[in-house]
Amino acid sequence: MLTIVLGVFVVGILCYFTYESLKSNQMKNLCYLLLLLPFTFVQAQNFRALDKSPMDKASFPSSYRVSEKIAVITYSRPQLRGRSFAEIVPFDKVWRTGANEATELRVYQPIQFGDTTLKKGTYSIYTLFEKDGVSLIVNSATNAWGAYSYDKDKDVARIRVSYTTVEDSLEAFSIAFSNNTENPKFYMGWEKIRVEIPFTVL
Numbered sequence: 001m002l003t004i005v006l007g008v009f010v011v012g013i014l015c016y017f018t019y020e021s022l023k024s025n026q027m028k029n030l031c032y033l034l035l036l037l038p039f040t041f042v043q044a045q046n047f048r049a050l051d052k053s054p055m056d057k058a059s060f061p062s063s064y065r066v067s068e069k070i071a072v073i074t075y076s077r078p079q080l081r082g083r084s085f086a087e088i089v090p091f092d093k094v095w096r097t098g099a100n101e102a103t104e105l106r107v108y109q110p111i112q113f114g115d116t117t118l119k120k121g122t123y124s125i126y127t128l129f130e131k132d133g134v135s136l137i138v139n140s141a142t143n144a145w146g147a148y149s150y151d152k153d154k155d156v157a158r159i160r161v162s163y164t165t166v167e168d169s170l171e172a173f174s175i176a177f178s179n180n181t182e183n184p185k186f187y188m189g190w191e192k193i194r195v196e197i198p199f200t201v202l
Contacts, residue, residue, distance in 0.1 A: 053078040053099035060177035075103040077172045085191035102144040110202040116157035135160045
């Protein structure tokens, strides 16, 4: 690939100096094009590598055939990469629920978590893992990076549930909704930790 780029560049230089004295504007334009082409080609290949914690979405209803969603969660998916859950997720400290930006929840139809009703709108989701359970925190602040700017005064809801441990380990942090629209549930899982939170569509 580099050989091709250098070759085109050399041809462009030779063309320019050979035909510099010619009056043909068409020939000069061709020479300029050959000179600029390698730089354009190199610029076009300057793409970022895949993020180590790629962004993903979970929607409810989960079926792709249903275009009108009730709730959509956008989050980044960190991976274990030889580490344990406890090494990555701080216990007794608010966590961003993923990686990079704080996890985002968009509600298109009112839903109810526990005793709290979430109106239509955009929220951030944080979690607080403790030894005897986990709290799902819905916060009104948006466009936050991590949990560094987390403000408890902006909490809209806190739902505390227990978590379970299983034998199968998930390499990437995962969020999903159940397929059951009558008794919907929100799931989180990473390593051997699993969290299940029921909610109601109003």
